[in-house]
Amino acid sequence: MGQIYFTYSSHKLIIVDIILFNIKKNAVLDFIWFHPIAIFAQEADIESEKTLMDFEFPADFPKEASVLKYDIASSTDINILDGKIANGNCDNMEICLSDIANNQSSVPEESAKRDDIETQHPLEGEQKGSYVPLGMLRTSEDGYNWRKYGQKQVKGSEYPRSYYKCTHPNCQVKKKVERSLDGQITEIIYKGAHNHAKPDPNRRAMLGSVLTLDDTSEVGEGCGNRAKVEAGLTWRNTQYGVKDIKLISAWSVDGLERTSSASVVTELSDPLLNPQGKAVGVFESVGTPELSSTLASHDDDDAGGDDDDDHITQGSISVCIEDAEPELKRR
DNA sequence: AGCCTTTGACCAGCG
DNA sequence: TCGCTGGTCAAAGGC
Ligand SMILES: [Zn+2]
Numbered sequence: 001m002g003q004i005y006f007t008y009s010s011h012k013l014i015i016v017d018i019i020l021f022n023i024k025k026n027a028v029l030d031f032i033w034f035h036p037i038a039i040f041a042q043e044a045d046i047e048s049e050k051t052l053m054d055f056e057f058p059a060d061f062p063k064e065a066s067v068l069k070y071d072i073a074s075s076t077d078i079n080i081l082d083g084k085i086a087n088g089n090c091d092n093m094e095i096c097l098s099d100i101a102n103n104q105s106s107v108p109e110e111s112a113k114r115d116d117i118e119t120q121h122p123l124e125g126e127q128k129g130s131y132v133p134l135g136m137l138r139t140s141e142d143g144y145n146w147r148k149y150g151q152k153q154v155k156g157s158e159y160p161r162s163y164y165k166c167t168h169p170n171c172q173v174k175k176k177v178e179r180s181l182d183g184q185i186t187e188i189i190y191k192g193a194h195n196h197a198k199p200d201p202n203r204r205a206m207l208g209s210v211l212t213l214d215d216t217s218e219v220g221e222g223c224g225n226r227a228k229v230e231a232g233l234t235w236r237n238t239q240y241g242v243k244d245i246k247l248i249s250a251w252s253v254d255g256l257e258r259t260s261s262a263s264v265v266t267e268l269s270d271p272l273l274n275p276q277g278k279a280v281g282v283f284e285s286v287g288t289p290e291l292s293s294t295l296a297s298h299d300d301d302d303a304g305g306d307d308d309d310d311h312i313t314q315g316s317i318s319v320c321i322e323d324a325e326p327e328l329k330r331r
Numbered sequence: 332a333g334c335c336t337t338t339g340a341c342c343a344g345c346g
Numbered sequence: 347t348c349g350c351t352g353g354t355c356a357a358a359g360g361c
Contacts, residue, residue, distance in 0.1 A: 147334085148337080149336090151337075151338080167335095
């Protein structure tokens with residue numbers, strides 16, 4: 001289980017950081033395979049705030065080291081997207097990661113132990129001692145400054161929900177965060193769009209990797225079954241939308257589908273979804289507000305029933321609108 | 332002094 | 347109209 005930080009812009013989804021704990025290194029790599037293009041995101045590329053999403057590895061997830069090849073280092077020469085491959089070297093990445101780790105002096109539990117994402121030096125990650133899930137960090141460190149203005153116990157969940165507002169003058173973005181006892185974030189709901197850039201470049205060199213997926217593809221030809229994650233989200237950067245978008249990650253391994261343990265919900269701008277995962281690894285939005293959302297594979301199962309899951313697309317990260325217009329609601 | 336949380340009160344929507 | 351619920355306010359306090 002772990003968490004992924006990602007940002008999205010109108011045409012790409014960027015994995016900014018991946019935090020893993022309680023799993024083995026190999027697993028980490030296995031997961032990353034899904035897309036190895038690790039680059040250091042350029043601030044300019046980042047359009048959204050970092051969003052945290054939890055995920056879990058399927059029980060049957062292959063643990064073989066077969067995927068080792070997708071280490072961060074090697075991915076640096078992959079050319080993708082705007083050709084912006086900042087030479088992301090592992091060093092930076094490590095610094096960044098340890099930096100985060102250090103941020104937490106008091107480690108609640110060992111459960112937070114993390115195995116580092118290996119890079120060039122396969123064994124070097126060891127010393128990263130215990131690590132606290134990022135969710136533990138303040139407000140989940142997404143690059144923006146937030147002021148908490150409330151907390152409530154919501155009926156549905158067992159965990160309290162906290163309300164935050166972006167502190168940037170004139171910016172009305174708010175977010176609701178639900179986190180479990182150990183600080184793990186369970187759900188994040190964003191509302192609005194920032195009208196300013198992310199403040200303080202200070203600690204920003206986060207690891208970034210661009211999700212590229214080819215939908216069917218193979219990036220890891222080699223490993224038999226692997227988790228595949230596709231993303232098909234895109235949204236226009238309109239501001240002032242008021243819909244809820246729910247990002248759910250789900251993937252499948254050998255046909256079994258799995259979904260992430262948590263979802264990230266964003267209330268924001270006009271989400272346009274369309275499952276168009278371009279093979280290029282870039283998702284681009286199409287101008288058509290089609291819903292479709294999801295469902296790459298089969299969408300008939302959601303016959304009106306559990307409205308909550310009808311957005312999950314097997315094997316992909318999909319976006320769904322929670323309160324969207326009716327017409328969008330179904331296809 | 333200037334942020335920031337915390338916290339109960341308050342409010343609006345809804346059944 | 348009442349009461350529940352989720353969201354917000356704002357006073358108090360902390361750092
Ligand atoms: Zn903002």
